[in-house]
Every structure is written in structure tokens, then in C-alpha cells.
Amino acid sequence: MAKKQRTKRKQLKKKLLHKYRLVVLNEDTFEEKISFKLNRLNVFVTGTLFAIVLIAGTTFLIAFTPLKEYIPGYASTKLRQEATDLTFEVDSLQNKMSANEIYFNSIQKVLKGEIAPQKINKDSLLESFKTDTALANVEPSKQDSLLRKEVALEDKYNLFETATTKGDYVFFPPLKGAISNDFNTKEKHFGIDITAPEGTPVKAVADGTVIFSEWTAETGYVCVIDHGSNLISVYKHNSALTISQGDLVKTGEVIAMVGNTGELTTGPHLHFELWSDGYPVNPLDYIDFQ
Structure with a gap:
């Protein structure tokens, strides 16, 4: 059994280290242009290293260059910043619209006699109408x-x-x-x-x-x-x-x-x-x- 295993190892080693020649010939004249001495082990190691370098280079380009912005579904930093700014603007506009709605509703209540006119003050409506304009000095300076x-x-x-x-x-x-x-x-x-x-x-x-x-x-x-x-x-x-x-x-x-x-x-x-x-x-x- 052990002898068979040793035999298989020798055969595998022989296959990996067996030398081959890669020749590039001129098709018309059959003149040899380039030749390489190779074995299966060298081809495997070279291919593995090339794949590792290719994966590492691609990862580097995607992670540290603007090329990542071309990936479908990936949002760029600029787009994220614009989206954040727009979110803040929308929130600010909603607050202003809410304040104006309270202001206009208070005017309608005044005209309908539901609240006293002297309580209309847009700057203080959000503070439960605390300002009394009847006491305010409206005479010109x-x-x-x-x-x-x-x-x-x-x-x-x-x-x-x-x-x-x-x-x-x-x-x-x-x-x-x-x-x-x-x-x-x-x-x-x-x-x-x-x-x-x-x-x-x-x-x-x-x-x-x-x-x-x-x-x-x-x-x-x-x-x-x-x-x-x-x-x-x-x-x-x-x-x-x-x-x-x-x-x-x-x-x-x-x-x-x-x-x-x-x-x-x-x-x-x-x-x-x-x-x-x-x-x-x-x-x-x-x-x-x-």
C-alpha cells in the first residue's frame, strides 16, 4: 500500500516538473520566433499569482478611485452629501409650512371671533400666543x-x-x-x-x-x-x-x-x-x- 502511494507521488511530481516547450512559429515559414520552457508547476504558480494580483488591483481601484461610482447601486459621496442637504432643506421647509399654517389658522380664528385679535403674533404663535399686542407700544418712534x-x-x-x-x-x-x-x-x-x-x-x-x-x-x-x-x-x-x-x-x-x-x-x-x-x-x- 505504501509502495503504491510512493509511486503515485513520484508520478505526480514527474507530471508537475516535466518540462514542456511553448514555441511560437511563423505559420508560413515555420520559423521559430519565441520559445518558453515550462512545466505544470510553473504554470500553476504563475496563474495563481496573476489571479491574486488581478483581484488585488481590481479591489484597490474600486475602493480608492472614483471608478466605484460607476458600480450600479453605489451612491457617490457627492450624491450622498446632496441627499443629506436636501433632507435638511425639506425638514426646514416643513417647519416653515407648519408655522405658517398655525399663523393662518390663528388669523381665521380671530376673524371668526374664537380668539382675541391682540394675540396674533407670528413670532410667538408657537409659544401658545403669549404676546399681547394690546399692551405693545405701536406708536412711532x-x-x-x-x-x-x-x-x-x-x-x-x-x-x-x-x-x-x-x-x-x-x-x-x-x-x-x-x-x-x-x-x-x-x-x-x-x-x-x-x-x-x-x-x-x-x-x-x-x-x-x-x-x-x-x-x-x-x-x-x-x-x-x-x-x-x-x-x-x-x-x-x-x-x-x-x-x-x-x-x-x-x-x-x-x-x-x-x-x-x-x-x-x-x-x-x-x-x-x-x-x-x-x-x-x-x-x-x-x-x-x-
Whole structure:
């Protein structure tokens, strides 16, 4: 038995070490060009080393070069970074949309009489409406008064005599008429009342988006327009509305008709309010209604 095993080993060794010649000949002349002396062991070792080097080189190229980005299903570092940035942006936009939704819902509640108007403050809505604007000082400062006088002098020679600017906006009067009730925060009258015949067109004071356009028990047909930059205009006691929530309006576009609707009205007039950064401001400081 042992003799047979030794014989097999010798035969295997002989096969592995048996020399062969690999010759490259010219097919036409049979001239020998190149020849190699080989044996099976050399071919096996050389092939194994070549396979190892090939696998190692391929692994290196995939792991440490941009070629890995061409592999299906593999995301590059740049794409992952962009995806991460987009995730943060989407999350930020969702937070802003949630805050705006709370803000607009609070305006609707105010107009429906569910909460007090003085609690509207966009910066503090997420803190359970803790700010009371009725106690806030909405009177202009000395610097503000001087600026308004300067603007008034400039508007005196302006072709648009009925318009006044605030920031990037040019305000046009929503209605021409006499002022029957002035702006007074102490009496919680956050706008002005302008008398006019019933059915007189009411116009938008600036470009914006309609965020509220419905009937309320106390103030009748009400329209609220968001002009951007935390600026909102409110139109109450209308007899009819010509726009709907979500509509885009232009400066001077007819949005309603003067009326005498709602429990708090005393006759045909327009109750107009202007809110900036969540606080009511006196429309007479920005618009000439005469």
C-alpha cells in the first residue's frame, strides 16, 4: 500500500516538473520566433499569482478611485452629501409650512371671533400666543416720525399722490371716502372705518395671496391678503367677495364690495386693517384715503 502511494507521488511530481516547450512559429515559414520552457508547476504558480494580483488591483481601484461610482447601486459621496442637504432643506421647509399654517389658522380664528385679535403674533404663535399686542407700544418712534415726514414731503411731488411706500411695497387706497372711526389700540380697534355707498368696489392695496375669504358672524364677509414680508391687509363688512382663498391678486384689483354685513357694523363702510410683523399699524400712516 505504501509502495503504491510512493509511486503515485513520484508520478505526480514527474507530471508537475516535466518540462514542456511553448514555441511560437511563423505559420508560413515555420520559423521559430519565441520559445518558453515550462512545466505544470510553473504554470500553476504563475496563474495563481496573476489571479491574486488581478483581484488585488481590481479591489484597490474600486475602493480608492472614483471608478466605484460607476458600480450600479453605489451612491457617490457627492450624491450622498446632496441627499443629506436636501433632507435638511425639506425638514426646514416643513417647519416653515407648519408655522405658517398655525399663523393662518390663528388669523381665521380671530376673524371668526374664537380668539382675541391682540394675540396674533407670528413670532410667538408657537409659544401658545403669549404676546399681547394690546399692551405693545405701536406708536412711532422719533426716528420713525422724522422718516414719515420725509416720505410725506417726497410723496407730495409724486405722480402717484394716492400711494405711499413701505419697504418694497406701494400701497394704493382700497377705497376713497371719509374716515368715520380711527385706529385705536386701546379700544382694540385695530384698523380704520371708511364710509362709502354700498356696492362700491374695494381694491387690493398691493400684490399678494388671499389667505382668508369667508363669512363671519361679527364682521360679515371678510378678506385677508398676505403681501409677503410679514405684511397682511384685512377687509371687513363687505357685501360680497370677488376672490377666493388661495387666489393671487394684483395691486388695485377689485376684491370685494362695500357692505353693511356682520353684527358689529353700524352702516355701509369698509373696516380696513394693516398688520406688519404680527402687529397692527395705523393705515393712515401709509395710505392717503382722501
